[in-house]
Every structure is written in structure tokens, then in C-alpha cells.
Amino acid sequence: MIHRPPLAGVIGYPIGHSKSPRLHNYWLRKYGIEGYYIPMEIAPDKVAESLKFLPTLGFVGLNVTIPHKEKALALADEVSDRARMIGAANTLVFRKDGSIHADNTDGYGFMQNLRRGAPDWDPTAGPVAVIGAGGASRAVIVSLLEAGVPEIRLANRTRARAETLAGQFGPKITVYDWENAGDTLAGAAVLVNTSSLGMVGKKPLEIPLDLLAPETIVTDLVYTPLRTDLLIEASEIGCKTVDGLGMLEHQATPGFERWFGIAPEVDEKTRAILLSA
Secondary structure, three states, rough: OOOOOOEEEEEEEEOOOHHHHHHHHHHHHHHOOOOEEEEEEOOOOHHHHHHHHHHHHHHEEEEOOOOOOHHHHHHHOOOOHHHHHHHHOOEEEOOOOOOEEEEOHHHHHHHHHHHHHOOOOHHHHEEEEEOOOHHHHHHHHHHHHHOOOOOOEEEEOOHHHHHHHHHHHHHOEEEEOOHHHHHOOOOOOEEOOOOOOOOOOOOOOOOOOOOOOOOOOEEOOOOOOOOOHHHHHHHHHOOOOEEEEEHHHHHHHHHHHHHHHHOOOOHHHHHHHHHOO
């Protein structure tokens, strides 16, 4: 029998921005694993046939990024509870029986990053203010509710999207009008920006921070730039801040372990590899 090194990769449209290949290929080299991780730009109308074809080439799994996360979930044969709750998949495993298992590790990555950056955080300490109601917000909300936070204050530019999430995730979600987003900060234990506002090339995140207390933990899922204006201003107020790069690192570890058999370590070298991209 011919030995074929295991293959994994990331699919999206476009895909050139993804840092995942740099991260996974670094881990493959670090642990001496004979395998490859490949970025693939796949058009939306080619996703279904690609998921059937790639395992025949030796692929054992994939990461999935925008805009294919919902479609990947729908095409999977087996879906984790987390992925079902979030409504999207970012990690696929191609099993030997030909079936596809779908999971979503974004919430796991968020929580691991938050706990590493703010190890003293107690989920029951107080409300969490969440900015944004997109796909990343769904993953963050699920992970916060699982951790036991007492209240999530949600503000989004389009109120209807926030109302939809509140309807799905229950009475612990309180929706705020966008013009009152600053009010979510009163007494908040944590502030999370899950939106793209503040990212390079996007509009700035312009919410008043007058009610932000020095004891509030502030984290931003945006990691380009690494130190967003939100994190800079929060630091000046005295808040502990957690940047978004660690979420990218930690969400990648479950997939790598499932595909290649080793749980990779997230350390300063991992971070340096991503920052050098």
C-alpha cells in the first residue's frame, strides 16, 4: 500500500488573507509530522463537490472560513451540538467511512484566549457587553452562556439581527439600540467587540466609553491591527485588555489534533509566527 501523508487545509472565498496555513504548517514542522495544510479558494457553487472530492486526494479534514461556514454545516453528516447552536461550522473531519463531521471551535478559541489573557475572570462576576451580531457573535454568545455569565448586553448596528439572536438564545440576552451601545458598559465585567469595526480597511468602532470602568476586561476579536483603538483607549482607562490573535491560535488546536493526532501548544513562538505573516 502506498503511504500518503495526511492533508488538511482551509477553504474560503477569497482565501489569501487566512493566517491558518502559516499556523498549521508551523505546527507540522515543530512536531515532525509528515503532512501538509493547504489554502484553497473555492467558489460557493463548488463547495459540495469539493467536500466529496478532497477526501479522495488524502484530505483528512478542513477549516472553513467565510462565506462557506453555513453551507459546510448543511453538508455534514454529523454535527456537534456547538456547531448546531451557532449555526455554522469551521472545522470538518473526513472520516474513513466517508462521512463528514462538523464542529465549530470559534467559541472555544474565544474562551481559551479570554481565560489566558484574564485568568482571574469569573464568568459570574457580572454582565458581558457584546458588540456585533454576526457569525462570530453567535460563537461568542454560546461560549459565554455555557460559561455561566448572568447577562449578555447585545448591541448591533442593525437591531433586527440582535433581536434574532436574543430570540434564539433566551432571556439572558438584552438588546440595546446602536445609538445606546455605550449604555451596555455600565457595570459590565467584560466588553467584547465581535464586529469588524476597527479592523484595517473598515469603519472605526465609535461607541462612547464614558461608562467603562477600570475593572472591566476588554477584548477585541479584530487582530489587524493587533492593538485596536478600542484596546488602546481601554488600556488608558486602566482596563485589562486581550487582543484577538489568541482566539485564532486556540480555535485551530482542536482541528489540528483531530487531523494529525497531536494537541499543539499555543505559546509565544506560535504568536510570533502569526505576527511575522
